[in-house]
Amino acid sequence: MARKTNRKLAKKKAWESFSRYIRTRDCIRFTGSPNDGMCVTCGRYYPFKELQAGHFIQGRTNAVLFDERLVYSQCFGCNGNPPKGKGGNYVEYFIFMEKEWGRTMIDDFLALKHQTKIYKAYDFVDIKELYDRKTQDLLDKVKL
Numbered sequence: 001m002a003r004k005t006n007r008k009l010a011k012k013k014a015w016e017s018f019s020r021y022i023r024t025r026d027c028i029r030f031t032g033s034p035n036d037g038m039c040v041t042c043g044r045y046y047p048f049k050e051l052q053a054g055h056f057i058q059g060r061t062n063a064v065l066f067d068e069r070l071v072y073s074q075c076f077g078c079n080g081n082p083p084k085g086k087g088g089n090y091v092e093y094f095i096f097m098e099k100e101w102g103r104t105m106i107d108d109f110l111a112l113k114h115q116t117k118i119y120k121a122y123d124f125v126d127i128k129e130l131y132d133r134k135t136q137d138l139l140d141k142v143k144l
Contacts, residue, residue, distance in 0.1 A: 010124035017131035018066050019053035024135050026073035027051070034142055039075040040096045041089035046075050054079035056097050056109065058088055063115035066127055069101070070109055 027037030027048055038045050041054075054074030057064045064070050078089035097106055119127075 007119075007121040007124070010121045010128070011119070014066070014124040014127040014131070017128040017135070018071075021131040021135045021138070022053040022068070022071050023048055023051045023073050024138050025068075028138055028142055030073075032142075034139055037073050039078050040072040041074055041078040041086075041092040044075060050075060052076060052079045054088060054093070056088075056093055057113050058090070061113055061115070062117040062119060063112045064109075065117075067112070069105075070112075072096070 023037060024034050026040070027034050030038040031045065035048050036045060037048060037051050039051065051073045052075070053071050055064065056070045056072070074089070076085060078086050081087055101109070
């Protein structure tokens, strides 16, 4: 098995921090607790560890990968790939996003799919640090 490069490892760690932030943000938003949250596409409630950070725009191109506006909490059943999952449950996700942002913003978001963003390893390190801080800030506010 090939050894991961520093860039790949940095990207993985950045994604883990970003995902933790998204799920924490949405758990607090929808339940008031960082321990439980809601899937934005099926509306069911799940423990934090059973939620994923699901992208509204499929493909996870670099231009949308770490865009907070385009990623929300989803359960595995909605976010997972078929046959076990619904591949993002796109129709319901679209309805949620239209209520959240409006149609004009959705059109702007969809245009991002065609943009490429090049990240260096140090960019991923910065992203990880940013989302570790943002997650801690959310958790600190809940404790107050």
